[in-house]
Amino acid sequence: MELVLATAIGVMTGCGVWLILRPRTYQVIVGLSLLSYAVNLFIFGVGGVKTNVPPILVDGVPTSTLADPVPQALVLTAIVIGFATTALFLVVLLASRGLTGTDHVDGRNEPK
């Protein structure tokens, strides 16, 4: 399990990094989304990888066997905030495209 998840995190990071270094704003926003998947999974993975033990208390089940709830709580807000920043970035890129007429990240097609 860990190996699969680690590979997936690595691939998404690589693709994300590649995309945020591209010149078009849309590529950057997609890259950031990929990176946030990778980072969320990474933080989530810090708590250990366990199956079938959600952190929900059931009488008679010892608490020490349950999954770590702390990274989950962190990731949950991160997902929502991630949506908000994606929205903000999208609007900034639209405004920049409207003002400059181009979707290049620097607002002009050819760097000086």
Next chain:
Amino acid sequence: MLPSWVAGATALLSLLIVASFYPSVTNGGVLRFEGTWLPQLGLDFTLRMDGFAWLFSMLIAGIGFLVVVYARYYMSEDDPVPRFFSFLLAFMGAMLGIVISGNVILLSVFWELTSIFSFLLISYWHNNAAARDGARMALTITGIGGFCLLIGLLLLGNIVGSYDLDKILAAGDVIRGHSLYVPALVFILLGALTKSAQFPFHFWLPNAMSAPTPVSAFLHSATMVKAGVFLLVRFWPALSGTYEWFYLVGLAGIITLVLGAYFAMFQQDLKGLLAYSTISHLGLITTLLSLGSPLATVAAIFHMVNHATFKASLFMAAGIIDHETGTRDMRRLSGLFRYLPITGTLAMVASAAMAGVPLLNGFLSKEMFFAEAVETHADSILDRILPYVATLASAFSVAYSLRFIHTVFFGSPPTDLPKPQPHEPPRWMRSPIELLVVACLIVGIIPAISIGPFLQTAVVSVLGAQTPEYSLSIWHGVNLPLIMSAIALVGGTLLYLSLRKYLATCEDGPPILRNLKGQRIFERILVEVSWRWARTLERRFGTRNLQPQLRWVVATGFLAGLLPLYLSGFETREIAFSGIDPAFAAIWLLGICLAFGTAYLAKYHRLAALVMLGGIGLIVCITFVWLSAPDLAITQLLVEIVTTVLILLGLRWLPKRTQGMAESITLRARFRRFRDLALAVVCGIGMTFIAYAVMTMPVPDAIANYFLENAYSQGGGRNVVNVILVDFRGFDTLGEIAVLGVVALTVFALLRRFRPADDSMDLPEQQRIQNRFDEDRPERSAGDTVRDYLLVPSVIMTWLFPVIITFAVYIFMRGHDMPGGGFSAGLTLSIAFLLQYLAGGTRWAEDRLRILPLRWMGAGLLTAVSTGIGAWFFGYPFLTSHFLYVDLPLIGKMPAATALLFDLGVFSLVVGSTVLILVALAHQSIRINRLRAIDAARAEEG
């Protein structure tokens, strides 16, 4: 004028309060107030008033009151008067704070405040470039000085082990013997000398004269510039008496004394003359303090009071002259005595006090200065030349005082005044000057009775057991100081007579030296540091292009991850192949393919990339389910939906790009791509290793168990993730929803001014085809195709509305015990709204549904905050939650924790923010019709 009455009453009240403290501060008594602020840092809000602080407070409040009365008539109706008086009062408060601080860090806080209010007051007429420049210069110099002072005071506190003023003053011997004494002294002196405009920092004061004259009278002669010498007196028991003190303070003082007086003689601006004279008199006080003898300190304190009275009255007189004639240039002023006889007489008495003429207060302290100058304190060249220097400076001061009076009030009537008919000002505008001048006379004639007891109170509080015998009488017999005074008076008069012709026409400033301007040098340095160097650095290391910036961020991030690994050594661990679930591996194989696909297609096939991105989101969601995180799975799924809709809405405004468009790939671009690819590969591999290492490490017994064990007993919930969010870490969640709200508002604000690029203005191609199709058929009207498109799903979506709302409520209610909660319920409800927009279009949805997202957001934030505040009423810290279970009929046992209310706030804010963002974006398609109409109208007109 209400503001002036309020200000006057405030100043008068503080004067009376200070005066009423007098009985408690006599004979070395100290009044204390202690409030704890940050006791663990030794920083307390301690106020402390002794005799010296009392005398200074009287000076501040008294002159403050007179200045307010004067300013009531000086300020014109067009000026923003309330702002003026509030700055003035704020300054007065800060200045009083310096004087009565009992904690040196508190003192430095008030010190900074006076610099800031001085800045605001100098730049009060901010339309005037000179005022702005002067204010900036004053702030820069005194601000740097204040910073040095803070360093010095911290060092001092470090030496003594306490920031309490009393403890520091009592530890003089420890301080002087400590190895950090010299650095502490230098830093404190930098603070004091910059504030008191001592050489070489004197040049800011003449430039501060662009301030309104009441400000110059109050801040830049009577009080703020005295803060530096006040500080020297305050720390005199702790710091003085060493060679370093004598040399540093003495050198600055003596140079300032002579240079200031010399420059003052050659000024053409009335206020410039007074400013340089102030610098010189402050130099005199500094010189006295450098000597380290108790008698000299008595003289210094006495002269501070005297200087404040005569200089404030002279500034006010200069203000009246400026007010009545419209100019302060002495080349244009002459013979004003016939128009302003009373003001003229008052100014003459005050100038005589400045020149040190007998029977006036200035004479007394000057005599004391001469007597101390003759004495030998620290045998050295500096000490030996002091009597001659003192006499010379005094002669200069006689010359400029004489010049001030003679040029302005005597001679032929003025010819080219901006206001041709000067006359006496209103009675009450003159009254502050009258009071101050009468004070000069009373102190000058009967010093022992008038100022004597107060001075004694002040001196005792500073010097304590060292208090010397001194006599405050006018006649001490014919002695050396009297002869020096006589020489100065005669010499100064002769000097003025010989320079008269030259001064009547010369340029501003003394010959030769006028070319050496402190201001010019200061500006040169400022330009060099803040403009040239900054630009060079920016050119060398900066870039305005995003890609290199991101490249550096990524590379630095990679190195930051690599370095600790490299330093602590790689631990080799065998790779465990055992626990791979084939199904899990299969979905991630798909996920990896989708990730590559997204990266590859994002440039030319945006929609395809978006679909693939959504696919990855779903796989992430499945992963969460698989790995025991149902809450995350729900949230991820819902966010995936809204994000996809969001980006779909945005796609419409991006430019078309098709593969094969003329984009020649240069060698450089090829190299860049290769570099980025290498960076991406390296980062990906690094992440894989770290993630694998972290996940296979045994999880340490950290805080997780605490939350798991206490979630039910303390938070009253079984879903630990939700309990953490709304209870244990509720404050973090409050911060996060606030961020969400701020982002939504920012998006909304940005879109209000959004204007798409020209090539996105037309209808999209699909819509045009559909409309053409509709127009070609008589039975259809434009827009029908869009409406018919996906008719069945849209009906289902419409009907799903109540179902989804119920679902949202369900998710919300179960959140405390089962997967769900405010975040996911909020997202669900916003999706319900969203589907109505998708099903019927923006217009259709808004005709039937008024959502008002801003209200949702406001209500949510208020609910969350007031739930937190509610805990205060029961005596608990912010956001402490309370819970119980209630038995409801039909539904059964229900948790009713206050955390549920907090969660309700989260829910409401998430609904509002999400809907606001999406609706604002969706509205652009409607707005564009208006923009098109406006453009069409403009084209017709044009």
